[in-house]
Amino acid sequence: MRSRLRVAGLRTRLVLVFITIVVIIAGATAGVVSFMARSWIYSNAQDVATAQFRDELRDADGAQVTRTTASELIQYFPSDTTLLVGDDEVRRGSVDPTTLSPDFLAGVGSRGIIRFVRLDSERIMLAMSVRVFEATDSDGGETLVTAVAIRPLDGVQDKFDDLLRAVALTLAGGVLVSGLLGMWIASTLVSPLRRIDRAAARAADGDLSVRLSEEGVTELAELTTTFNTMIARNETVILEESEEQARRFVADVSHELRTPLAALVPVGEILREEIPQLSPDAGAAARIVSGEIGKLTRLVEDLIEMSRHDALQARLVLDDVDLVELVRQSLTRRGWGESVELRGPDSIDATVDPRRIDVVVANLVGNALRHGEPPVRVELHARPEWVDVSVVDHGPGISPEDSHAIFRRFYKVDTARGRSEGSGLGLSLAVENVRLHGGTITVDRVDSSTVFSVQLPRLRPR
Numbered sequence: 001m002r003s004r005l006r007v008a009g010l011r012t013r014l015v016l017v018f019i020t021i022v023v024i025i026a027g028a029t030a031g032v033v034s035f036m037a038r039s040w041i042y043s044n045a046q047d048v049a050t051a052q053f054r055d056e057l058r059d060a061d062g063a064q065v066t067r068t069t070a071s072e073l074i075q076y077f078p079s080d081t082t083l084l085v086g087d088d089e090v091r092r093g094s095v096d097p098t099t100l101s102p103d104f105l106a107g108v109g110s111r112g113i114i115r116f117v118r119l120d121s122e123r124i125m126l127a128m129s130v131r132v133f134e135a136t137d138s139d140g141g142e143t144l145v146t147a148v149a150i151r152p153l154d155g156v157q158d159k160f161d162d163l164l165r166a167v168a169l170t171l172a173g174g175v176l177v178s179g180l181l182g183m184w185i186a187s188t189l190v191s192p193l194r195r196i197d198r199a200a201a202r203a204a205d206g207d208l209s210v211r212l213s214e215e216g217v218t219e220l221a222e223l224t225t226t227f228n229t230m231i232a233r234n235e236t237v238i239l240e241e242s243e244e245q246a247r248r249f250v251a252d253v254s255h256e257l258r259t260p261l262a263a264l265v266p267v268g269e270i271l272r273e274e275i276p277q278l279s280p281d282a283g284a285a286a287r288i289v290s291g292e293i294g295k296l297t298r299l300v301e302d303l304i305e306m307s308r309h310d311a312l313q314a315r316l317v318l319d320d321v322d323l324v325e326l327v328r329q330s331l332t333r334r335g336w337g338e339s340v341e342l343r344g345p346d347s348i349d350a351t352v353d354p355r356r357i358d359v360v361v362a363n364l365v366g367n368a369l370r371h372g373e374p375p376v377r378v379e380l381h382a383r384p385e386w387v388d389v390s391v392v393d394h395g396p397g398i399s400p401e402d403s404h405a406i407f408r409r410f411y412k413v414d415t416a417r418g419r420s421e422g423s424g425l426g427l428s429l430a431v432e433n434v435r436l437h438g439g440t441i442t443v444d445r446v447d448s449s450t451v452f453s454v455q456l457p458r459l460r461p462r
């Protein structure tokens with residue numbers, strides 16, 4: 001019941017918002033249009049009244065009269081005009097001459113000029129001077145007669161009323177359409193918002209794997225995309241925090257283990273030397289202890305090396321080497337010369353840190369031998385500025401999910417390829433050493449092969 005009330009409230013609010021927006025916009029538009037239309041209507045009515053007044057005085061301009069008296073001029077001027085000669089009133093019509101301002105009359109001191117002033121919404125006062133000739137004037141001169149009249153502005157109010165009715169009908173139609181549109185949009189929003197609400201509740205409970213399908217109208221699809229991006233970023237932040245804790249753990253553990261390990265290494269060497277003199281059971285135990293000390297030594301060395309990378313203290317010791325020969329020696333030193341095929345040109349000159357490249361090759365090839373399936377091969381290709389080193393095996397491969405995380409330290413996949421007695425640092429160290437050279441390392445599935453690809457610049461500034 002409460003859910004239905006919330007949905008109804010959302011729908012009502014959206015409808016009200018749409019109606020309010022339409023009323024504001026349409027009302028403002030109607031106001032501006034009405035103001036401009038009112039000005040145009042008045043301007044048009046004034047032009048009509050002015051043109052009509054000019055036409056009415058056309059016959060009077062240049063008329064021959066005996067004297068400029070009302071009885072003489074009435075035949076030439078409309079009956080409602082007030083006639084002035086100079087400051088003298090000749091005839092009073094619809095205008096009282098005493099109400100005329102000097103400024104208004106000064107504007108019609110020349111022949112053919114019309115002055116007008118709007119008195120109210122329905123009337124306009126006009127004035128115009130014309131010349132007449134008096135027969136009694138011995139010089140045959142002309143006299144200016146000013147005609148003043150008040151005329152109605154025909155049709156102004158009717159046109160304005162029609163405009164207001166059209167605006168009102170348009171506004172009412174807009175309100176109706178906006179209300180229906182608001183209801184439709186509200187209906188399309190309710191279901192996706194419920195999905196987002198449920199997904200947000202799951203994320204709040206700690207389920208950061210929740211994702212929403214990016215569908216629906218554009219805005220909701222964008223909101224869903226933003227929601228998915230936010231959850232993914234939060235997941236990334238949590239993972240980064242976990243990795244930062246792991247980095248601190250690596251540094252602390254490696255330094256704590258150095259002292260006891262320094263004492264254990266000589267013990268392991270002594271045990272190996274005494275194995276021939278020990279009984280079979282004691283010799284087997286000595287071999288196990290010596291081997292485990294060796295594994296622990298390698299683990300601590302990896303941890304210390306990783307902590308150097310984290311502290312940005314790892315440095316390159318560059319040398320000009322034949323990269324093909326460097327890889328061949330790395331394989332031979334570990335007894336992989338017969339089980340791993342090496343393909344490439346006879347030699348490739350490059351400037352690298354031989355020790356770190358040896359670590360990269362050892363980790364990638366060792367990973368392929370332990371978790372992949374034969375044949376395993378190393379391929380080298382030279383380009384003008386780069387060298388491509390690929391380690392290929394024919395194992396079951398790596399899932400797309402694991403391929404994005406396999407280079408993280410201590411990461412182990414759950415498939416058969418990921419079951420290992422290793423520490424989970426080998427590929428991480430390979431990545432760090434490749435990055436230190438300014439290169440990149442990736443993993444892909446090509447046909448039935450798993451390919452680890454390394455790109456190294458051939459030259460590095462010393």
